[in-house]
Amino acid sequence: AQKVTQAQTEISVVEKEDVTLDCVYETRDTTYYLFWYKQPPSGELVFLIRRNSFDEQNEISGRYSWNFQKSTSSFNFTITASQVVDSAVYFCALSLGGGSEKLVFGKGTKLTVNP
Amino acid sequence: DARVTQTPRHKVTEMGQEVTMRCQPILGHNTVFWYRQTMMQGLELLAYFRNRAPLDDSGMPKDRFSAEMPDATLATLKIQPSEPRDSAVYFCASGWTGGQFFGPGTRLTVL
Numbered sequence: 001a002q003k004v005t006q007a008q009t010e011i012s013v014v015e016k017e018d019v020t021l022d023c024v025y026e027t028r029d030t031t032y033y034l035f036w037y038k039q040p041p042s043g044e045l046v047f048l049i050r051r052n053s054f055d056e057q058n059e060i061s062g063r064y065s066w067n068f069q070k071s072t073s074s075f076n077f078t079i080t081a082s083q084v085v086d087s088a089v090y091f092c093a094l095s096l097g098g099g100s101e102k103l104v105f106g107k108g109t110k111l112t113v114n115p
Numbered sequence: 116d117a118r119v120t121q122t123p124r125h126k127v128t129e130m131g132q133e134v135t136m137r138c139q140p141i142l143g144h145n146t147v148f149w150y151r152q153t154m155m156q157g158l159e160l161l162a163y164f165r166n167r168a169p170l171d172d173s174g175m176p177k178d179r180f181s182a183e184m185p186d187a188t189l190a191t192l193k194i195q196p197s198e199p200r201d202s203a204v205y206f207c208a209s210g211w212t213g214g215q216f217f218g219p220g221t222r223l224t225v226l
Contacts, residue, residue, distance in 0.1 A: 043222075044217065045208075045220075050213065050214050091158065098210070098213060098214070098215075099214040100145065100146040100210050100211055100215075101146075102163055102171065103148075103150075103160070105159075106157075107157050108157065108158075
């Protein structure tokens, strides 16, 4: 069975600080996919990234970056120079088939960025 | 800009009433999912379809929930009879290998 753990329930930072959201996963499968979603106060779930288990390269998209380390079963998400608009709940998820298989979600980390 | 659409966005009903939620997946996505989000359980899968065929509905209470996909542009989730513990946000998502994309959700309140 698959499991995703987001140990940080809530994080509060001041604008412009860097913040890292942790995600640890468990699976016995060698092929799997990891995702991050953002859920702002409006409630929708916004897709941020998908990474497959064979690609350990870190990824950067603007102020967002992701660090995938198979050795520690982690897929951490860093926001550089945080902004108030980054305030949201962030979910890490795992599937065995990209976007065409069910997602197993972590409990989420609520990030509050204060001005 | 392709999106998953869901109706209604909000639903308030009384215990015992039937509730039907609808979803239009993104054209070309072959897999459609229903998830439920509650404070206690977080995000959990209820059921999903591939090419309109049901693959897994083990997350649904079978006695009161049913999910169908009558055609490629419509998925439905029905609760009959509804109970207060069904109050939650119900998300539909559609996906392909490249990603899984969520609709805006239906916020259901059962009084």
